[in-house]
Amino acid sequence: MQKNLPHICPSCSAQLSVKCLVCEKCQTEVSGIFSLPMLASLSIQEQNFIIEFVKSSGSLKIMAQKLELSYPTVRNLLDDLIEKIETKQKN
Numbered sequence: 001m002q003k004n005l006p007h008i009c010p011s012c013s014a015q016l017s018v019k020c021l022v023c024e025k026c027q028t029e030v031s032g033i034f035s036l037p038m039l040a041s042l043s044i045q046e047q048n049f050i051i052e053f054v055k056s057s058g059s060l061k062i063m064a065q066k067l068e069l070s071y072p073t074v075r076n077l078l079d080d081l082i083e084k085i086e087t088k089q090k091n
Contacts, residue, residue, distance in 0.1 A: 007041045015041065038088055046081055053078070 007016050018034040039047060056062040064074045 004044055005040055007036055041088060049077060049081060
């Protein structure tokens with residue numbers, strides 16, 4: 001089972017940061033306070049939508065077929081995701 005990277009604090013709901021990175025091969029550790037990439041702050045469902053959208057060459061018609069949803073519904077999902085990304089970029 002793959003563990004997903006948490007990005008929201010379970011205590012206060014603030015954005016989490018990365019404090020340490022470790023190389024599994026040589027055990028080198030890099031410590032500091034690093035922000036997560038913006039895409040990592042999206043939900044797994046939103047990340048999967050983006051991956052499938054890219055794999056579909058940006059075709060909403062293909063996405064609608066894959067998701068078994070109507071074209072307008074997929075367009076609304078994409079619009080909501082765009083709005084969320086733009087809001088995160090402003091912060």
